[in-house]
Amino acid sequence: MSEEASGRKDLAAVRGTRDILPGEVEKWQALEGLARATFELYGFRELRAPVFEPTELFEKGTGSTSDVVVKEMYTFTDKGGRSLTLRPEYTPSVVRAIIEHRLDLEGAPMRYYYMGPMFRYDKPQKGRYRQFHQIDIEVFGEKDAAVDAEIIEMAHALLGRLGVEGTETLVNSVGCRAGRPAYSAALREAAKGRLSDLCADCQRKAETNPLRIFDCKIETCREIAAAFPSIQDFLCAECRDHFARLLACLDVLKIPYRVDPRLVRGLDYYTKTTFEIVSSGLGAQNALLGGGRYDDMMKDFGGPDVCGTGFAMGIERVLSVAEIAGPVRKILYVAYLGEEAMKAGLELARFFRANGVECLIEYKDRGMKGHFGRANKLQAARVLIVGPDEMAKGRFGLKDMATGKQVDGSREEILALLLEK
RNA sequence: GUGGGUGUAGCUCAACGGUUAGAGCAUCGGACUGUGGAUCCGAAGGUUGGGGGUUCGAUUCCCCUCACUCACCCCA
Known part of the structure; x- marks a missing residue:
């Protein structure tokens, strides 16, 4: 079984x-x-x-x-x-x-x-x-x-x-x-005097832990307990x-x-x-x-x-x-086209991470539309675009997902942009 | 430890004791091979928490058990 x-x-x-x-x-x-x-x-x-x-x-x-x-x-x-x-x-x-x-x-x-x-x-x-x-x-x-x-x-x-x-x-x-012992004894004594008027629960507490009678939610018990001695007096x-x-x-x-x-x-x-x-x-x-x-x-x-x-x-x-929230993450998603661009993207990710930028690259062959869909799904703040064209020029695309604006630049220029906000 | 409530897909929920347990969202694929959120089409996903019983037939009724949950108790 x-x-x-x-x-x-x-x-x-x-x-x-x-x-x-x-x-x-x-x-x-x-x-x-x-x-x-x-x-x-x-x-x-x-x-x-x-x-x-x-x-x-x-x-x-x-x-x-x-x-x-x-x-x-x-x-x-x-x-x-x-x-x-x-x-x-x-x-x-x-x-x-x-x-x-x-x-x-x-x-x-x-x-x-x-x-x-x-x-x-x-x-x-x-x-x-x-x-x-x-x-x-x-x-x-x-x-x-x-x-x-x-x-x-x-x-x-x-x-x-x-x-x-x-x-x-x-x-x-x-x-x-x-x-304290004197107070407990006094409380127990007071409870004994009204034992029959207390609920079953409180009758038990009178023996085991008289202080807890004060916690009872039943009205009659509360009224009785109000007249009990206060610890302040002891x-x-x-x-x-x-x-x-x-x-x-x-x-x-x-x-x-x-x-x-x-x-x-x-x-x-x-x-x-x-x-x-x-x-x-x-x-x-x-x-x-x-x-x-x-x-x-x-x-x-x-x-x-x-x-x-x-x-x-x-x-x-x-x-x-509590009313607290975690930090807002600004993920940079690396979108690449093809095997060579993937390798270039991997190295770019290492570079950006080494300079303090949170960066995510995934190893699934996607089209550009697929990459953007994925970046959107992950709520990435920005997408780095690495394709054959970009590699040839040594300049890469950086798109801000919130505004839709896209710029291009060398990796150092892009790093500067990433770090400034 | 004592009571009450609830357990159906990853999530939120349907299904009079009666065919093969459904829907929305989410996931995956396609329409769509260099630019996101939309739309459409499709797929996958379940021993109905588990076990036993009643019944021709149980997701549905009964019992046990496990888990979650609320309260008692206690405490953070």
């Missing part, structure tokens, strides 16, 4: 992955270029880490109770018997690299960015894939809430350059390890000051935001600041980017006590709402 099966389906890209084809890939390149240019303005440098890491890295970093680690990792055993995992997120890798190379001792600003694929075994839907791509930025060693505001502003700057509109910035503080003095300073700096940078006490985020390691930028142009998966502060991870890894803060931006999601 399997040998009879249609090859086409069997060889399709696996579930949750997809090809990015010419025509679309130019948008990716444009986005990546704008991201690099923007981050470099803020003093960030690229840091490339491996696509897979020891499974333990994510268990300790991302958190062994997070959904990502519990049920979404691509984990496998290699031939040496090691348990490895295709990274579901990037932050633990950067932290590992800093410790491994003692980058904290170099004195350079620890501002890093990276873009590449991440892997999570989720059920695919709009804006959610099993191999997806993130742009990730991290800053280490800056305790001041000002840097949290700075990276949020940097995210805005990038989204602005990408033509993304209709976004909202949500910020919150989840406190530190001192205050922050220690230091966390409260940190959060106030974040908001003050966002005001200085003129970043509009909304404080959302429900914004907890699913990764275990966040402390103090959490934030998210959401878009109205997406479906249920509406977060364009999310991040926050993680002051304990480095220490928990057995490294120096260096704090961190950063965010991850989903490339697929941003592209679906």
Whole structure:
């Protein structure tokens, strides 16, 4: 049966992955270029880490109770018997690299960015894939809430350059390890008091993750949850000051935001600041980017006590709402007549390419009409005409396909014309 | 992992349970052997996602499976 099966389906890209084809890939390149240019303005440098890491890295970093680690990792055993995992997120890798190379001792600003694929075994839907791509930025060693505001502003700057509109910035503080357990307990207590009035889903959340009751869409649950204690009341003095300073700096940078006490985020390691930028142009998966502060991870890894803060931006999601276009290509199509002219055209193509002109020659014998039809099909900007007559004179034709105007000249004269616009 | 929707040519879509599954666009060839977009003619392209069942007969009805898609969950 399997040998009879249609090859086409069997060889399709696996579930949750997809090809990015010419025509679309130019948008990716444009986005990546704008991201690099923007981050470099803020003093960030690229840091490339491996696509897979020891499974333990994510268990300790991302958190062994997070959904990502519990049920979404691509984990496998290699031939040496090691348990490895295709990274579901990037932050633990950067932290590992800093410790491994003692980058904290170099004195350079620890501002890093990276873009590449991440892997999570989720059920695919709009804006959610099993191999997806993130742009990730991290800053280490800056305790001041000002840097949290700075990276949020940097995210805005990038989204602005990408033509993304209709976004909202949500910020919150989840406190530190001192205050958070107390808040969870208080929330659980409050939920127990109204348990019978909550929906079945929320009754379950009351046990497993009381913070998520705030996310329920049922009206009665929302009303009940509105009366629950706010995390703001459980922050220690230091966390409260940190959060106030974040908001003050966002005001200085003129970043509009909304404080959302429900914004907890699913990764275990966040402390103090959490934030998210959401878009109205997406479906249920509406977060364009999310991040926050993680002051304990480095220490928990057995490294120096260096704090961190950063965010991850989903490339697929941003592209679906971005207004960017790839560069306009101005292809020069080489039209020739006959074998000798083909060889002359081949050499002319080499010459023009060596001088920076995108040039296309195809090895199919066509008449002049056929060549022009093909050039038109390819949306070539110009056609170079090489025939026996041209070769005899050493002067070739150059036709502008948009205007229909045609001139002739030596190859140097034509090159000059090609380069001037 | 749980639900709903959808799978017919490269793309967008037709076809009451009944002959050889069609159309537009795209592709290729010709009209047209030194100058494009047009027009006309023609060709090629399908195990109707896959498997099983009901039926004299299934693209159509039923079941399973796979994929896509939307939502839950979670997150980028």
